[in-house]
Amino acid sequence: MQKLQGIAVSPGVAIGEALVMDNEGFRIPRRFLARDAVENELDRLSLAFNAAAGEIEHNRDAVSRELGKEYAAIFEAHLQMLRDPRLRGELEQMVRERHYSPEYAVSRTLRRYAKVFQSLDSGYMAERANDIFDIEKRLLRNLLGRRREQISNLTSPVLVLAHNLTPSETANLDRRFVRGFVTETGGAGSHTAIVAEGLEIPAVVGTGPFLTDVSGGDVVIIDGDQGLVILHPDEETIARYRHEVEQRRTMAARLESLRDLPAETQDGVRVQLDGNIEFPHEVRHCLERGADGIGLYRTEFLYLGADVEPDEEAHFNAYAEVVQAMGGRPVVIRTLDLGADKLSSPGLDIERNPFLGLRSIRISLRNTELFRTQLRAILRASALGDVRVMFPLISTMLELRQAKMVLADVMEDLEEHGRPFNRELKIGMMVEVPSVVIMIDQFVEEVDFLSIGTNDLIQYTLAVDRSNKDVASLYTASDPAILKLIELSVQAAGRRGIPVNLCGQMSGNPLYTMLLLGLGLRQMSVPPSAIPEIKKICRSVTIAQCEAVAARARRLEHARDVKRYLKEELKQVLPELVG
């Protein structure tokens, strides 16, 4: 059993078979054989060895001819590894006695050797591990042959383990069968995190290297609450986690009874509880939990996974589907928020400091054709329901004015063409850069609503890159400075009489609900899966009680004291929600 600690980015627990995606994305189709298939499978293994040896000989001869015999020596060594009687013996024994499929036996055995080499002193043999991976791939390619299964073609549930899932890789996965994600790199807010949240499956990122220790088909546990990944779990651990999965199911069933009840405090204050979504199909998750609206509709998915820029119709169809499904309830569509962690756009130079670089609204304002296409589609969708538009990452008044100008221009254009849209479309902005909070009194004059994006607000305020493991612990929503910025924003919006929402990860964490209500927030947008819990808290407290919590928290100096205190308070109200 091997435990890995990573960053928890999407909650839940999953137990299942691993799908290991390395550079070639090999998939081991099955782990065990029927007893009577053993002889056939051994023949297949033997054929694969012969074919692999033939390939290596071919390479050896070609290199030898072109560069000289010395350069071909490594292929001789590879051939020798393939011919290794011990390796062959181990593989045949696994197939014969443990009924492992040849693919699984090859992957497991060779990865075990690679691990031994990697662990040897002084890195002396470490590069031999690469030889082993090379042989593993060669054998797998030959074994799987034409039957090599595409990752897009899953037939049974898997947990996806990868170095770093690119947007196109996630786009190609058959999501119906994906039960969890683990990536070696990445941080909170990475693409994997957002996709996992959207699918409501557990995900852990930033575990550091481990893929060489695991084979496709191995049983793995992902604990998305603790950020733990357990390889080769023992029986006791599996039993413990199965029990936990069962308990969650019971808890979820209990919370489901709240679906048709409003998020209303004990003293009768109504809280608007919205859902955050990325993909149109997530509307269902929101409706099932009785969301009051969509507080954040991320639109990046339209740009990811596709090779061509989405056209207006692609935008419109995606928006129309959500707006119609929400049937008159508000849908806040956020314009393109790409850049930095979410996409390295081709054609853009590698940025030295991407979070401070060309991203989000800055890309839209720089590339107005792309921006206008999206705005046209949003406006057209506004004829179908209560659509609102929101600009991300505004940092200066000039940016906000420019964005509004482009919008006004597109409106005029639509009008000329007689296309229907809502003239009174509500325009909002994200509060996620400290400069905006400093100047908040000016901004509230220019918009119809605010939405606080805590994920970026925290990283820009505390100057912490949450995907950098060395400083990630400094990244916390409990910091007094963050609480202060939220309070200032809520107060300014209140003075101006415009609504303010909070849609970062903070709002979906039960720990902060009482505090946020106490700071005056009456609207929260959370991942759909968090709606029942947050609603339960709203329905269990009074505003006076929350204000007392906020007053006390305000007096604390350190983030960890705030967190500890909030935990105590939550424990008194709803002990079952405190992990």
Added chain:
Amino acid sequence: MMASRTVVVTNPQGLHARPADLFVKLATRFASKVELVKGQERVDGKSILAILTLAAVAGTRLSIEVDGPDAEQALDALAKLIEQNFAEEENHPS
């Protein structure tokens, strides 16, 4: 019959992939069982993967142990191979 001899790996790369390959190629030409011993570790001298796990860097003291009908010749040939730093002579059996 059984025979053994202690040798020191002197080529700068140690018992790396190519030298290990040459060692196995030579060992498999003999009918005798060949084992390499480094401290507490004992591995099959006809398995390249096993030999590589020894991580025998330059300066490592290894004992070659041979058991079988052609043990003497095998031991001579294998010890010579290591002592002569795996000089690229025609060791190829084919």
